[in-house]
Amino acid sequence: MIAVGTELLLGQIVNSNAAEIGSRLALAGLDHYHQSVVGDNLERVAVAIRRAVERSDAVIITGGIGPTQDDITRESICAAAGIEMDFSEAYAVHLGDWWAGRGREMPTTNLRQAEYPAGAEFIDNPKGTAPGLRLQIDDTWVFAVPGVPQEMLPMVEKSIIPFLLAESEGAGAAIESTVLRTYGESESRIAEMLGDLFELSENPTMAFLASAAEIKVRLTARAATAEAARDLIAPMESEVRARLGGLVFASGSEPVESMVLGMASERGWTLGTAESATGGLVAARLTGVPGASATFRGSIVAYATDLKSELLGVSESIAEGSGVVSEEMAIAMAQAGASKLGVDVCLAVTGSAGPDPQERDVGTMIIAVRTPESVRARTLRLPGDRERVRTYATTAALHLLRLALMGEWWR
Amino acid sequence: MIAVGTELLLGQIVNSNAAEIGSRLALAGLDHYHQSVVGDNLERVAVAIRRAVERSDAVIITGGIGPTQDDITRESICAAAGIEMDFSEAYAVHLGDWWAGRGREMPTTNLRQAEYPAGAEFIDNPKGTAPGLRLQIDDTWVFAVPGVPQEMLPMVEKSIIPFLLAESEGAGAAIESTVLRTYGESESRIAEMLGDLFELSENPTMAFLASAAEIKVRLTARAATAEAARDLIAPMESEVRARLGGLVFASGSEPVESMVLGMASERGWTLGTAESATGGLVAARLTGVPGASATFRGSIVAYATDLKSELLGVSESIAEGSGVVSEEMAIAMAQAGASKLGVDVCLAVTGSAGPDPQERDVGTMIIAVRTPESVRARTLRLPGDRERVRTYATTAALHLLRLALMGEWWR
Numbered sequence: 056m057i058a059v060g061t062e063l064l065l066g067q068i069v070n071s072n073a074a075e076i077g078s079r080l081a082l083a084g085l086d087h088y089h090q091s092v093v094g095d096n097l098e099r100v101a102v103a104i105r106r107a108v109e110r111s112d113a114v115i116i117t118g119g120i121g122p123t124q125d126d127i128t129r130e131s132i133c134a135a136a137g138i139e140m141d142f143s144e145a146y147a148v149h150l151g152d153w154w155a156g157r158g159r160e161m162p163t164t165n166l167r168q169a170e171y172p173a174g175a176e177f178i179d180n181p182k183g184t185a186p187g188l189r190l191q192i193d194d195t196w197v198f199a200v201p202g203v204p205q206e207m208l209p210m211v212e213k214s215i216i217p218f219l220l221a222e223s224e225g226a227g228a229a230i231e232s233t234v235l236r237t238y239g240e241s242e243s244r245i246a247e248m249l250g251d252l253f254e255l256s257e258n259p260t261m262a263f264l265a266s267a268a269e270i271k272v273r274l275t276a277r278a279a280t281a282e283a284a285r286d287l288i289a290p291m292e293s294e295v296r297a298r299l300g301g302l303v304f305a306s307g308s309e310p311v312e313s314m315v316l317g318m319a320s321e322r323g324w325t326l327g328t329a330e331s332a333t334g335g336l337v338a339a340r341l342t343g344v345p346g347a348s349a350t351f352r353g354s355i356v357a358y359a360t361d362l363k364s365e366l367l368g369v370s371e372s373i374a375e376g377s378g379v380v381s382e383e384m385a386i387a388m389a390q391a392g393a394s395k396l397g398v399d400v401c402l403a404v405t406g407s408a409g410p411d412p413q414e415r416d417v418g419t420m421i422i423a424v425r426t427p428e429s430v431r432a433r434t435l436r437l438p439g440d441r442e443r444v445r446t447y448a449t450t451a452a453l454h455l456l457r458l459a460l461m462g463e464w465w466r
Numbered sequence: 467m468i469a470v471g472t473e474l475l476l477g478q479i480v481n482s483n484a485a486e487i488g489s490r491l492a493l494a495g496l497d498h499y500h501q502s503v504v505g506d507n508l509e510r511v512a513v514a515i516r517r518a519v520e521r522s523d524a525v526i527i528t529g530g531i532g533p534t535q536d537d538i539t540r541e542s543i544c545a546a547a548g549i550e551m552d553f554s555e556a557y558a559v560h561l562g563d564w565w566a567g568r569g570r571e572m573p574t575t576n577l578r579q580a581e582y583p584a585g586a587e588f589i590d591n592p593k594g595t596a597p598g599l600r601l602q603i604d605d606t607w608v609f610a611v612p613g614v615p616q617e618m619l620p621m622v623e624k625s626i627i628p629f630l631l632a633e634s635e636g637a638g639a640a641i642e643s644t645v646l647r648t649y650g651e652s653e654s655r656i657a658e659m660l661g662d663l664f665e666l667s668e669n670p671t672m673a674f675l676a677s678a679a680e681i682k683v684r685l686t687a688r689a690a691t692a693e694a695a696r697d698l699i700a701p702m703e704s705e706v707r708a709r710l711g712g713l714v715f716a717s718g719s720e721p722v723e724s725m726v727l728g729m730a731s732e733r734g735w736t737l738g739t740a741e742s743a744t745g746g747l748v749a750a751r752l753t754g755v756p757g758a759s760a761t762f763r764g765s766i767v768a769y770a771t772d773l774k775s776e777l778l779g780v781s782e783s784i785a786e787g788s789g790v791v792s793e794e795m796a797i798a799m800a801q802a803g804a805s806k807l808g809v810d811v812c813l814a815v816t817g818s819a820g821p822d823p824q825e826r827d828v829g830t831m832i833i834a835v836r837t838p839e840s841v842r843a844r845t846l847r848l849p850g851d852r853e854r855v856r857t858y859a860t861t862a863a864l865h866l867l868r869l870a871l872m873g874e875w876w877r
Binding site: 063064065066067068069070071073074075076077078079080081087088089090091092093094096099103106230232234241242243244246247250253254260261262263264265266273275328330333334335336337338339341342343345346347348351352353354355356357358359361362365366395396397409410411436438439440441442443445446 | 472473474475476477478479480481482484485486487488489490491492498499500501502503504505506507510514517532533534535536564568569572573574575576592593594595614616673675676739741744745746747748749750752753754756757758759762763764765766767768769770772773776777806807808820821822852853856
């Protein structure tokens, strides 16, 4: 896959097209080994096309086929293939009709879209005026589609993937993938628990992905049909689940903040937070979920020590006795928060996020959860700087809330 | 730039790293021509590195340097460069200390992170245990950093870009760059105001970068010396500043949340927030600044309507009369928040973030600021989905607070 566009290199937009096409190729069972991005430069695009043609059976190019002078994908294909540019009178008429049908005069620069590398077929673009292109260079199929996702995706789904599947018939294979999301152990510990399975795994393959405090284990299998691929995954998935036990908390993509809102709602409980060191991050994550207001009522960020008593209502003796960064304080914050916010479940976080230590070492974060059934606290020691400590603590707090809502806090 | 990871090819995650690094290279004035993505396959990664080395002065590899068996970037570098793997006893000790400092035993698989291609230097990773790598293959500098954005970005910003700038200066050309950060107009309006300067600009060059509600204008000049490059920038910068006037709020990289904390502190004022639609995001941004506790006291997130009166203390008649999403409500929240939190300055946000409209159209966000001198509100209409609306509103709120602290609210 080649994406053409200087705005991608400058980081002004993210190459989400690559992920969109990639996931559809995987679903179709088509192997996909390389992605490239190049700017709007004829020579570099032509070289990228040559390289891709040399190593691939098929190449999809996105972007650079619009009407303006910096759209140079058509010219680059001609240069890479050593062919001339042709002009489609029929498509020129079609373009004129398209604009006339909208009661507007066509800018002459748009006639560029009737140009095409000699021998290429047009791919119909149901959502715009830039047609796609399909041609063979050496033994490789080359496709060019617009960079605008709304135009590109239907062309990939309805024209290119069916064409490739028909071409590769017999070689046909489906790829299926399952992701198990875990919380509670490090990536390296998870890898160790599954080490021999990883070494053995060829089909399905196993991979690990870390994101904040969550570690994902991905199993991917390939077979003649999607069902056969799923059958290959099933025994490996069972074995992984057996070894990791309660560390696995989900196989879908629903974020943990959405899961806890759903779990609280199922029990008819409302939710709030009382935060110190995370400064509102937990509340911000929870209110990021559409419809959070049905369950989440609010938060008190008592950052200054005196607000913990004056606003939140924690007894002053706790700060003076146990200290601000203590399990006693976290529990008192959760209890006082539940009362002030009028909620059934209150999550509280206090700690020392750095850069300067507050009472305890930097990275000491204390999380408490109050439910109508219990109130408990846990002390975590987290690595990294202020931003990372706060982000990890937020995710960890949401997971401890999840465990508390499942009644599994002390597991 | 090469991103390593099968999850990218499968479209399970988007390659946002490429955009993050790309924008920073652009800001630094470093030319960046090619991006590639390859899966976790030793041979294909090695070939990608060879190709990149052949055409580039420097290559940044992201991903594949974690502790697990599918992290094969180190091995691929060895294969591409034809060198052996070495082992750092010193780093192994450092890793052991890191885990011991957290009271945990190091999984043995983590020792992989002490392996390195012979001759490579380690790049410090302040946010994790996987060190980065820097080595020369032929005449090309090759860098390898983790794929986790929170670890990768600081390494690119603090180690790799300064190194590349120093290296390219030695090549005889100094690159200097000035970034003017603006708030208050769209990217296209800024581009229009500077259009003729943009067309004329060759040295210095001009570029625009949008990030949330801020638009950056970057001027980059090349000359024999840094001083000569700065001399080239100076007249263009004066002209840009003259045209944009008060839209330019900074030329450094200090985030706006840090600026407002400093401005409030200078006047001896304490700060708090009363949030509804942003749900704690503004407080989270402010408390992300090290040392925020000297000025920021806390926040009340009154997400449920009844908490706006019961907890925050806003008269019930306002919700019943003007509504929850109204300037009257925002002003009342700012006033009540100042009183409850015991602060001099209180920022309040209410609005309709979506996906379902609340009283007003989705994207209607209302911001009020109460200072000891005045209280004012402003209504914004923001495009995009829930996440984008909340993020924009947070940045906009911090900027309106900045203007209020400067006494320029109504400018």
